[in-house]
Amino acid sequence: MPNSPLIVVGASAGGLDALAAVLEGVSPDIGAAILAVIHIGAFDVQLPKFFGNRSPLPVHYAEEGERIERGVMYLAPPDRHLLVDDGRLLLARGPRENHTRPAVDPLFRTAAEYYGPLVIGVVLSGYLSDGTAGLWEIKRRGGVAIVQAPDEAAAQSMPKSAVQHVDVDYCLRVKDIGPLLNTLAAAAVKKAPVPAVPTGGREMTHTSEKPIAFTCPECGGAVRKSTMGSYSQFRCHIGHTFGIPELGEGQFDLLEESLETALRVLNERREFCKEAAADARRAKENTLAKAWDDAAEEAETRFNELTKFVETDWKRPEGESPSNGRSIRRAGSFPGAGVME
Numbered sequence: 199m200p201n202s203p204l205i206v207v208g209a210s211a212g213g214l215d216a217l218a219a220v221l222e223g224v225s226p227d228i229g230a231a232i233l234a235v236i237h238i239g240a241f242d243v244q245l246p247k248f249f250g251n252r253s254p255l256p257v258h259y260a261e262e263g264e265r266i267e268r269g270v271m272y273l274a275p276p277d278r279h280l281l282v283d284d285g286r287l288l289l290a291r292g293p294r295e296n297h298t299r300p301a302v303d304p305l306f307r308t309a310a311e312y313y314g315p316l317v318i319g320v321v322l323s324g325y326l327s328d329g330t331a332g333l334w335e336i337k338r339r340g341g342v343a344i345v346q347a348p349d350e351a352a353a354q355s356m357p358k359s360a361v362q363h364v365d366v367d368y369c370l371r372v373k374d375i376g377p378l379l380n381t382l383a384a385a386a387v388k389k390a391p392v393p394a395v396p397t398g399g400r401e402m403t404h405t406s407e408k409p410i411a412f413t414c415p416e417c418g419g420a421v422r423k424s425t426m427g428s429y430s431q432f433r434c435h436i437g438h439t440f441g442i443p444e445l446g447e448g449q450f451d452l453l454e455e456s457l458e459t460a461l462r463v464l465n466e467r468r469e470f471c472k473e474a475a476a477d478a479r480r481a482k483e484n485t486l487a488k489a490w491d492d493a494a495e496e497a498e499t500r501f502n503e504l505t506k507f508v509e510t511d512w513k514r515p516e517g518e519s520p521s522n523g524r525s526i527r528r529a530g531s532f533p534g535a536g537v538m539e
Contacts, residue, residue, distance in 0.1 A: 223376020
């Protein structure tokens with residue numbers, strides 16, 4: 199069983215500055231390791247370099263099989279889920295969760311499984327609801343739940359969701375989270391660990407599942423619903439996992455893609471019909487040419503009608519969305535990721 203606490207952090211949009219501010223208050227002698235997931239997708243945005251000058255601890259991308267050492271900060275690398283398995287780090291290119299890989303929930307879940315009450319979970323700024331289910335699991339196993347005050351976060355959805363669905367222990371501004379981590383890490387070693395029930399490290403389990411009449415927006419597979427307290431998740435047989443806002447965004451993306459495809463095909467049909475009409479005229483087949491002209495006009499009419507339909511605003515009860523109006527997945531997982539040099 200682990201004999202030192204583990205701090206796990208999840209963030210997305212706005213999370214770079216938030217985590218940097220947290221680290222300003224962390225002691226270099228803190229008796230815990232820090233594992234962090236930031237929604238970077240497959241982009242290598244050089245997070246170790248970004249945090250290297252801001253962290254009091256040595257920081258690097260996690261490596262497969264690496265043993266967790268206190269006083270070190272490990273980051274989820276691009277396009278890999280970061281997991282915890284019996285005191286070691288695992289990297290998995292498993293199904294995306296909440297439209298992203300790496301995702302926060304897999305780290306939080308597996309950390310809670312093996313570290314129980316020694317886990318301290320922190321949810322910072324970000325869109326949608328990744329981290330809520332994992333933080334709920336941390337609390338269920340006796341760990342501590344910390345959330346950045348939503349009114350301070352650049353993107354409020356992730357911390358708001360966590361506060362709504364999890365009985366959090368602390369909801370603080372980032373400048374106060376670092377000193378708190380020092381105190382909690384010192385106190386956590388006095389807790390009695392809860393024996394883990396190994397699941398092989400890479401398994402991602404849920405409870406109270408029942409099939410529903412939705413399909414996965416990632417792969418089209420059947421989806422099952424699971425409930426953790428007041429928080430609901432949807433998981434397909436492949437393993438793609440969504441909270442309610444993420445599934446809503448995924449459905450919207452599919453709808454938008456379908457409509458854009460229809461516009462493209464209508465535009466191509468209009469031009470094709472015009473070409474066919476011209477060929478018929480050159481062949482002196484005026485009746486056929488008229489028929490192709492009518493078909494081209496019909497395609498143009500429907501193209502214009504569909505354009506107006508697509509450009510009309512949609513109701514978005516999912517909550518905040520990235521500034522470009524696309525979901526996390528289509529925005530490249532971390533809006534603004536390219537600014538990190």
